[in-house]
Amino acid sequence: MGSGTRPATEGRIEVNLIEDIDQTLTATPTLWWLGRAGFIVRFANITFYVDPFLSHPGAPLEGSAIHNADMILATHAHPGHLDASSIIAMLEGSKTAKLILPKSAADQAHTAGIPYARMTTTDADLRVEYFKDNLYARIYAVPSAHPHLDRTPIGGYPYLGYLIRFGRWTIYHAGDCVRYDTLAERLRPYNVSVALLPVGGENFSVSEAAQLAEDIGAKWLVPMHYESSQENDFVNHMLGQRPHQQFKVFQVGEKWTVPED
DSSP states (O other), X not given: OOTTOOOHHHHHHXXXXXXXXXXXXXSSOEEEEEETTXXXXXXXXXXXXXXXXXXXXXXXXXXXXXXXXXXXXXXXXXXXXXOHHHHHHHHHHSTTOEEEEEGGGHHHHHHTTOOXXXXXXXXXXXXXXXXXXXXXXXXXXXXXXXXXXXXXXXXXXXXXXXXXXXXXXXXXXXXXXXXXXXXXXHHGGGOOSEEEEEBSTXXXXXXXXXXXXXXXXXXXXXXXXXXXXXXXXXXXXXXXXXXXSEEOOOOTTOXXXXXXX
């Protein structure tokens, strides 16, 4: 197989996944895991991509296959979260989409080839609103500590988490983050339905992620950005120490619709 060529079966997987996304119309949000910190979040016919790192081997999609992005969210400027080559291709295929990112990351994104006109910058305590076909979504930004809250007066917080709200459902994507003193206090008013939290490495430990989910009253906890060897540790901790906390562990490319209750 020549350089740069993907197997035909991979292309078929991409087509099937895109078709599945386009045909999914559910009363509650539906998510697909793209691997690492990447997720697709869809509600009715609104489709958001969060931290889509699609240029690495094993990603279920390539950026060039995506035509249905309404918004693309990058939590910070690191390549595994702001994957410029993938995002450029996604913006080319999704003509009305914009990239939401921390304002401190805008110049880096522009240098990588993303036009300023296709960006919407944000910072902690700001809100981005999105309207489509009489539907309404809100995206609230909260600071993430990676590992510190490195705010500057001009650039704001370089690491953000996003609270994506559709009606009474809120999906919290923490990006890269460790716990800090006021994090739960910031999140609690949003009544988080699903908390997507990075586990392991320089992020939350399993017990810290579980504790944050409890502290904010999250109905569901979803681990992300972890090594495959850590999956059993997460599941065993949740079943043994947190039997009342609902959780979901994804496989790459898997689809999950948030239960109504």
